[in-house]
Structure formats: C-alpha cells, structure tokens
Amino acid sequence: MILNTKSICKRLRDNIITLNHKRSPLLCCIAFSDNGATLSYFRGIEKSAEKVNTRVRQEILKGKSIKDTITFIESLNHESDVDGIIISRPLPLGFQKKGIKDIIDPVKDVDCVTDENLGRLITGDFKYIPxxxxxxxxxxxxxxxxxxxxxxxxxxxxxxxxxxxxxxxxxxxxxxxxxxxxxxxxxxxxxxxxxxxxxxxxxxxxxxxxxxxxxxxxxxxxxxxxxxxxxxxxxxxxxxxxxxxxxxxxxxxVGPVTTYILLLNVAKAAKRK
Ligand SMILES: NC(=O)c1ccc[n+]([C@@H]2O[C@H](COP(=O)([O-])OP(=O)(O)OC[C@H]3O[C@@H](n4cnc5c(N)ncnc54)[C@H](OP(=O)(O)O)[C@@H]3O)[C@@H](O)[C@H]2O)c1
Missing domain, CATH: 3.40.50.720 (NAD(P)-binding Rossmann-like Domain)
Structure with a gap:
C-alpha cells in the first residue's frame, strides 16, 4: 500500500486556516545563499503558505558577517509583525559553531531547532513539534x-x-x-x-x-x-x-506534511503572542 498523505495535508490545512482566520501570520525565511535548492525550498513553503493565509518573507543574507547576522536575527525577534523565523540549512561553517540558530527567540522558533525547544522534547513539554x-x-x-x-x-x-x-x-x-x-x-x-x-x-x-x-x-x-x-x-x-x-x-x-506542520507552528506562534 502506498501511503498517500493528501488527506493529512487537507486536515492540517483546514486546522491552520481556522487558526489564521483573524490575522495572516508572517514567517521569515533566512538563507545564506540564493542557490537553486534554497530558493525551491522557500518557493515550496510559499506555495503552501498561500493556501493557509500565511505570509512569507525571504531574507537572503549573502556575505553578511556573523556579528551582523546576529544583530539581524535579534531585530526579527523584536519585530512584532514577525511570528516565526526559520534558517535554511546547511549553515555556512563558521555560523554553525557560533550557535546562530540559538539566537532565534524560542517563541518564534517554529522549526524547533534551538537548544531550548529541542531539549523540551526530552520531557515531552514542547511548544512546537519539529x-x-x-x-x-x-x-x-x-x-x-x-x-x-x-x-x-x-x-x-x-x-x-x-x-x-x-x-x-x-x-x-x-x-x-x-x-x-x-x-x-x-x-x-x-x-x-x-x-x-x-x-x-x-x-x-x-x-x-x-x-x-x-x-x-x-x-x-x-x-x-x-x-x-x-x-x-x-x-x-x-x-x-x-x-x-x-x-x-x-x-x-513525508515532505508536504512537513511543510504544513511548519505552517501550523507559525499559526500557533501567532496565537501565542
Ligand atoms: N521530508 C522532509 O521534510 C525532510 C526534512 C529534512 C531532511 N530531509 C531529507 O532527509 C535526509 C536526511 O536529512 P538530514 O538533515 O537528517 O541529513 P544529515 O544531517 O546529513 O544526516 C544524515 C544521517 O544519516 C547517516 N547516514 C549517512 N549515510 C549513511 C549510511 N550509508 N548508512 C547509515 N546511515 C547513514 C549519517 O550518519 P553519521 O551521523 O554517522 O554521519 C547521519 O546521521 C536528506 O535526504 C534530507 O534531504 C527531508
């Protein structure tokens, strides 16, 4: 039996649309390069987001220093219109060591990549499902x-x-x-x-x-x-x-379901605010 995941996607879509009926939340997608794989990953998110009343903003940080990148992510943390932040992988080498992902405010970490949100999976007390x-x-x-x-x-x-x-x-x-x-x-x-x-x-x-x-x-x-x-x-x-x-x-x-779970997390993040 081939496991067709269309029905799961439909259920998740309906759920997200209900959560987003009052306001269209904003997901900010950060990348460090504008290569084909990154852009097609973001396009896939945008296509699904359109169906569930979610806005997507792309930020390509090509050539930015680690310091400027940290400052930029911190500014997104404080921007009240931004509900969720994701960073496209893989990160440039130096950036991985500096724990850039942990600069994201855990409340806006809809991809569940920060140490805080990942750590919460151990006890089962998690804000967002990865x-x-x-x-x-x-x-x-x-x-x-x-x-x-x-x-x-x-x-x-x-x-x-x-x-x-x-x-x-x-x-x-x-x-x-x-x-x-x-x-x-x-x-x-x-x-x-x-x-x-x-x-x-x-x-x-x-x-x-x-x-x-x-x-x-x-x-x-x-x-x-x-x-x-x-x-x-x-x-x-x-x-x-x-x-x-x-x-x-x-x-x-698995792929399409993953995107809708991400968008469900964005909707939940918006409600949390
Ligand atoms: N469907 C989705 O939504 C979705 C989302 C994320 C990723 N993906 C896909 O899932 C795959 C894995 O992604 P990832 O980010 O987890 O990759 P990753 O960080 O590169 O990790 C790959 C893992 O596979 C192990 N591995 C590699 N070759 C192996 C082999 N021959 N036998 C046994 N284990 C092997 C590695 O072992 P070591 O730890 O020993 O190196 C590592 O633990 C990729 O194809 C990615 O595109 C799909």
Missing part, C-alpha cells in the same frame, strides 16, 4: 500503524530528523522499541531486516533495497534527494514497494 519528525508521527497516526511493542529502526541520527524523532517515538502511548543506525553502524541490513517500522533519513538516493527490508514491514522514507534530475527518496521505491506492506512515496509522502 516539522519532519512531526510529519512521521502524523503518518503513523493517520494510517493507524501499530507501534506498541513493535521494533522501529531509524536510519540517521541528525538533530533535525533522527534524534528528535526518537524522542517522539519514545513517548508513553507510542511505546515502540527503537534502534538508531548511522554511517558507522556495522552490518546495517542485520538491523533493517528486523524492523516492523523502518524510517530512513540518510540523504542517500535509492540506498535501501528490498533485500534490506523485512517482508510486510512499514517503510517511511524521509529522504529527499536529486538523482538524474529527479526527486527520489532514500529507498528504491519500486523495489521496496514489492515487499513492504506500507510505504511512503517521494515526492509526495
């Missing part, structure tokens, strides 16, 4: 995928996907047993073949083949990669679809 892990949880809920007592394997341990997703899946009520694999994991297939639920977030186009998947398992593909000019996931979709019981497509699976 968009991509949140999208995976929505898919699990929507398709009533059984998690209690099941074996869940996550490929990838990034701060954006693997680690926060682990925190969400560890919550009481979800009750799954989790193993996280990464680039230094030995004999990856010996883990992936034990999975009832397999979640891939490694950024390797069509990496996961059917012989790495337990027949009948659920496969959720977070990866978004470009191969031969096409968008593909971390799984070899046609091949894996032959053995899995449920599988998300790329494009059209």
């Amino acid at each position: 968009p991509t892990p949140g999208a995976v949880m929505e898919i699990i809920k929507e398709f009533r995928i059984e998690t209690a007592g099941k074996n869940t394997i996550i490929l990838g341990r990034s701060d954006v996907v693997g680690k926060p997703l682990t925190m969400l899946l560890l919550q009481k009520g979800v009750d799954t047993t989790i193993t996280i694999c990464h680039s230094k994991t030995r004999s990856l297939s010996s883990y992936t073949r034990t999975a009832d639920i397999l979640i891939t977030a490694i950024g390797r186009p069509k990496f996961l083949k059917s012989d790495m998947v337990r027949p009948g398992s659920v496969v959720i593909d977070v990866g978004i990669n470009v191969k031969d000019g096409k968008l593909v996931g971390d799984i070899d979709f046609e091949d894996v679809n032959r053995v899995a019981s449920m599988v998300t497509p790329t494009p059209g699976g």
